[in-house]
Amino acid sequence: MSSLVTALVMVSVNKWALNTLALPWTLLWMQMVIAVFLLKVTQYTGLLKMPKIIGETAKALIPLIAINVIGLGVNTLCLVYVDTSFYQIARGLVLPFTVLFAYILLRQPSTKLVLLSCLTVFCGFYTGVTSEINVSHLGIIFGVISSITTSLHAIVIKKSLGAVNNSTLDLVYYNNVLSLVAVTPLIVLSGESAEVSYRLSTEGFAAFHTFLFAGLITGIFGFLVNLASFLQISKTSPTTHMIAGAVRGVIQTLLGYWAFNDIITSGRVLGIFLILGGGALYTWAKDKEMRAKDMDKPTYIPMTQQDLDVEEDDEEINGNNLKA
Template sequence: MGQKEDSRGMVIFSVSFYIVTALIMVFVNKWVLNSVSLPFTLLWFQVIVAVILLHLTNFFGKLQLPVIEKQKCIELLPLISINILGLSFNTICLQYVDASFYQVARALILPFTVIFSYILLNQNSSNKILLACLIVCIGFFVGVSSERLTISIIGIIFGICSSISTALHAIVIKKSLNVVKGNTMDLVYYNNFMSAIAFLPLIFLFSEQNQLLKLFIKNPITNQYSMEAKTFLIGILVTGFFGFLINIAGFLQIKVTSPITHMISSAFRGVVQTILGYLLFGDLLTTGRVGGIFLILFGSCIYAWFKDQESKQVQNISNIDKKVYDKLERGDSLDDDCDRIEIVEENEK
């Protein structure tokens, strides 16, 4: 009983931890981007802070960081490239759309994941899964079409690009784990370290360094930095810290929760994000936006439920086949359907 309570407590903690860190990341990023248009500089500082915190954790013996190897860096280039694109698309999308609409703009992650799983991994999806994806797509179009006159088209385009890159990231990360022998924290370190290098040329490519230098020039009259500079400085420290935490939070949630719990917690986060967007930034909550978000979250939840049921069915079949095999190995006779039904019933208990 005590062990079950501890397990339940860990699930509640991990889910809450993930939701809080993710929400803080979104809203602090939006707060900074509303004041300063430096998306790539913001992302660079975030990964730099995450790398520094990882080294501090290593220094105090809480984590062992890997030695950077050239061959592993080369093998991880696809993951890093998609990660850079994903973070960039996410941030630029957030810059152009309301925090409450962010959920709608990036809603096509699930359908694209199913499409890429079929194209790249040759994984077929059941009709139930396709139905869930259809509901999500309808939610996206309801949310977008209802606000076509008030929502930035650029924000929606970057939201779709973000959905594509995030879907590809989920697929590529599976192969990338093999490069670091399944060590998730090693992958987190490589990801942040290489991303910090990759974002530097983007800062200069889009001439953000000039705006950054102007930002930190003191006002000659008051001899103080501008409010935008202070906002940017606070923003990079807060999001850098929580960017480091969200790596741990995501790993912890995946480790101690089921996919359906993860999806439901993401749906709950979407609802809270919409409400907070309305309260903190005065975002509009039109009928179309609310309806679109509801359909997206509903489709995501039933997708998770369908996947969970399918996984259990596969597991049950595997268990049944193992028990049949064990009987045959012992030399016991297998009385066709009767014996197989008995094993099924025993397994279901």
């Protein structure tokens, strides 16, 4: 539930902020500043211990930072050009790209059921895109690029963990700090710094004040969404995670209709339904594969007298420990 709420807040408030002022890189920069600040707060309060930035480690994490910055950037830009209810369709190819890159880069083959789920998702994306008349083609392009970067992100994370001694917390800290450094010059290169300077004047500060408030909210919830996602995946079953994702997609569509007056067409509804259905099929297929692997694991059966003697010794030791 926490992951559902945080994700909905992130998308909705991001859209609200971008509708107020189209400053995607500035919004992203604000969110990263808040994330780094909150990580530092956890360090000063003794809750967590942050690592020191080392040059060699930072150099090894350049691919991760590049994917992260590009992914977050196009993700935000996609939200600038498309409606909230269409956002899920524009970024709907995450699953097919994930399966494709897993085969190309990791040599992980997929079952027919997984391929069927990918086909279902692609049909949902195609139906949703082709049924729209006034949809932004640039928004769709950003959505497809976002799907690619999201798919690559998980693979790059796995390869980057070795650079930080397999510490997830260290990787999170490096990722946020270095991404903040990388995004900062983009505000100037994109021309947003001039707009920010203008908005800081008395004449244009009213709209910028709303933008700052929205950025503060999304920054805090962006920090929490990682924790919420981790707790949801680690504490619940894949089926529960799948249901939460489906519910989030439906609520996000309804929220776009209610809060932003999005137009809900039959093609859009069918596209979202197929994307969610393909995702559900994929989750069920992978859960079925995992259960089959667990059942195929051989149960240890003592075959020799030596094995039996070891088991008897272990039982005797455990019994003596209990008596003590």
